[in-house]
Amino acid sequence: MSEKQRYFIELTYDGTAYHGWQVQPNAVTVQELLDRSLATVLRQPVETLGCGRTDTGVHATQFFAHLDVEAMDLGPSAVDQKTIHSLNAVLPKDIAIKRILPVHNEAHARFDATQRSYEYHIHFEKDPFRLNRSWELRDKPDIALMNAAAKMMMGYTDFSCFSKSNTQTFTNNCKISRAEWVEHEGGIVFHISADRFLRNMVRAIVGTLMEIGRKEMEPEGIRRIIESKNRGNAGTSVPACGLYLTEVKYPYLLESTI
Template sequence: MEDSLQRFFLEIAYDGTAYHGWQVQENAISVQQRLNEALHKILRYPIETVGAGRTDTGVHAKQLFVHLDIPVGRTKNEDRFLHSLNALLPHDIAVYRILPVEQDAHARFDATERAYEYHVHFCKNPFLLNKSWQLRDAPDVALMNQAAAFLVGTQDFECFSKSHTQVYTNICTVTQAYWQETNGGLVFHITANRFLRNMVRAIVGTLLDIGLKKKTPEFILDVIGSKDRSKAGTSVPAHGLYLTKIVYPYIDTTF
């Protein structure tokens, strides 16, 4: 007799430095692989996790949701389950919550909003190694924010997508995009309903060209209109990028 299954969401976070991204790969270690291995040891059941999205090699996640189906009754004590799972996971991956959801809930397709941050700093800091990108010259934040305002809205962002990526559409709705000054650095914030592969890193590279006065703020309109990746700026290093928030209509993701 087959086990009855209950669908759950897991809220996880990870430092992506040691991993080749979120998604399972044949010849490289990923976050998803380590999570699946730990879940299998605890549940003694072939677990398949589905993430809200993929992150590339070296990218971090402050909040990522995954869904999985677990035989009924095997997670009665949620605190014990989370403690055991975290004990089996490496130090750079953590699980914060396990949430029962409807059987048709989907971590990827049900997400209505995603948010990223990109961190840069200006002085050598060993504590920011692999966590932020060090810039030699400080860019003009006002110019970058002027340009970032042109990103807000629903439009075709093919120009910022990695080449030869197969997606059903390049249309995304960006609801906010701005730079914030911090102590010794800057953080770029961007929120949208969906993102294309490499999109945030390409946007940051383009905005930094504007901030360093290589281009004018209006240049970003020409880039978007071109739908040509070669017109945009260089893709910045992965280690400054963080997935920070995912929103669903039926769960509280601000916990």
Template sequence: MKLDTQRYFIELAYNGTPYHGWQIQPNAMTVQECLDKALSVFFRQPVITLGCGRTDTGVHATQFFAHFDLLTESAFAIEQKVNSINSLLPYTIAIKRIFRVENDAHARFHALSRAYQYHLHFHKDPFKLDRSWLYKGNLDVEAMNEAAKLIASYTDFSCFSKSNTQTFTNNCKITEAHFDRVDDALVFTIRADRFLRNMVRAVVGTLIRVGKKEIDLVELAQIMESKDRRNAGQSVPACGLYLVRVDYPFVTADV
């Protein structure tokens, strides 16, 4: 970072349905591309954001953080510019707040934990289209919660990771994992210090197998210990997945 710039965090939410994920990629519309364009137009200088992680095509976020740097002469009262910047963004992306941080603060590397939720429902509902997975069948939710506890007792999640990813370790520390009934639906919540690519959707797909009585806890433990993605369940559709919380040591609920 140059000495004449100031770093900011931006908190946003987005409906991921029309986007090919967060991260900029060639020949595909992404959330980051839309955000960077809006910020660059507003501040009349090139702005490049760096996100707290990457979400896949069709995945949503109710809380997402990114950081970016601005020349100091352009950064006056930026916290009051949220509405103006939102007017430059599509309705599927909403900035919640922008706030100043230390110049070495990092949206990805300084995150203490992240939490995701996966939504599934059991009867056709037009208002849940592309926002929840319609599951046609019966599930043993109690067995799935017991299986979630078992998964959370492990640290190596190689069996839920895509192959050929650029990670030094597949170890994660899960601190929360459970299903809750919400009306005619289920919501799976999982929190950890880090997640592997496609991990949450693979976890849910494997827990669904438990709920369908296809595997039991003994077989689930064998899958975990195999560290082989081919043994775990299929990834569930992206439409039901939401990034819902990212925690930092220097970010409070109300800055």
């Protein structure tokens, strides 16, 4: 048997039909279908490990996973189009493979990621083309107030107040490098980037900022919530349909052999 090689696989998916990324019993997930398709095309057992986990209904325009399989002939461009085409042919239409890249055998899709970015999309008029891809609201919130609070968040690192309870993490510290709302094609989009995120963190942040945008709380209220470290003081989590994982960065350049 030939020695196994580690690869990064870049994919994108519409999460509407799935119970998130990670394999779980009695539910269809993206990872389950990806592993099954890889095993079929490569004709060997495959287990992927993702760069993180997305919840039920959450989308990803960029997602990475790594896998260890017998070495594939990727050619000089390190992009095996035949394998990619074969995988995309057997995967559902809402999951697409973009690239397959050889990496060193210690490269880790989850632990090596230095930054992740998310977007949360909101629109204000009924639009069938945004169904399950954006959160529809009737009234537009005050973006200036929400951005004032978002800017204050960046001065903190402990975001226990925005995390689901009883998660198996050693720390609730995160370093946020961007947090802002921008207007976009009949709606608004929240952009947030950090070195790591806690479970449910982005949806809880958006729910809290929406209370500020509706003028139910002053922007300074975000400080009291964060400093309380109590999830019960933060806003309600917003629906998953508007959330997208959009970018994952690594300390190495994912172009060819690392």
